[in-house]
Amino acid sequence: MKEYFEILDWDSDFFGFKVAKINKGLLLEEASENCFKSLYKNEINLGYFFSNSPIDQSILNNDFYNIILVHKRIPLVKTIIKDCGFDPNISIYKDKYPSEDMIHLAQLAGSYSRFGVDPNISHDKFNDLFKTWIINSVNKKIASDVLVFKKDDKIIGLATIKIEKGVMYTPLFAVKRKYEGIGVSFSLMRAIETIAFRNDCSTIIGGTQEVNIKALKVYERFGLVPQEPEYIYHLWKNK
Structure with a gap:
């Protein structure tokens, strides 16, 4: 049925x-x-x-x-109110295939996901899934664009974005562990809000897992408001 x-x-x-x-x-x-x-x-x-x-x-x-x-x-929502500008270290990724750093970041972003914590899904299958995810984001099958943050010509952070009907979605978001706490996340978030503002989006919608307390705190500090859990x-x- x-x-x-x-x-x-x-x-x-x-x-x-x-x-x-x-x-x-x-x-x-x-x-x-x-x-x-x-x-x-x-x-x-x-x-x-x-x-x-x-x-x-x-x-x-x-x-x-x-x-x-x-x-x-935990879904997170923010009303877009301004153009925040771009950090000079951030750009929209233009190549047709992700770098190894981007693949690793996508897998890092998925580590707390339902596919990352389900014991019935092997580590290899999980890695393949998020490698495919970032490949299909770069080639724009499932994303509008991919933002990258570079330091010394190496990609240390990324965010995938998707614009639909005046709403900005952020499916994947990750920063290399060793570069956490130096403002990379906030720079990426400001860039996301800037692109959303310039594309006449009214809202940013993201989300993270309840157990990912560090990410929740970062999102809330940037003004994203937690919603009822799913x-x-x-x-x-x-x-």
Whole structure:
């Protein structure tokens, strides 16, 4: 019964098995058995479920799927009010393929992500995923642009940006560990706000994991306001 879920072609191709996103409008607790049976019958190995509240503990144990809370995401929102200017160390990346530094930064950005913390996803597969992510950001398949911060001709920070319907999204954001605390993050954020302002965006929307306290503090200091958390579950088919 396809009303319960949507098969994700890209994810399925990448992982080599069927992956689906479960309808967010579905109250999983109320229709859980039929939903699980439908997923299982359609040979869905991995399901994503996004919820505004935690799943009832009573359905976590079932015969069909192992359900893991992989992510408690904190959305962050800021209203854009000014042109902040550009740090001279920041530029829009122009090459057709990311550098090794950028690939490592993308993997660093994903280390707290749901794919980084799910024990069922191997380290190699995780690295491949975020390498693919930054490749597809640079070639603009999934991003509008990629900002990079350079020091001594080496890329030490990056941010991917995507503009849609007057909103600026920031899917990937990372600074090399050894350069944290010297203002790289704030410089990238000011550049993001400047590009958003110049493109008539009204809002910046980002997000990070609740456990990433350091990132949350940085975002809040820059004026991004935390919203209600989103609970993200992975459902793995029982063998």
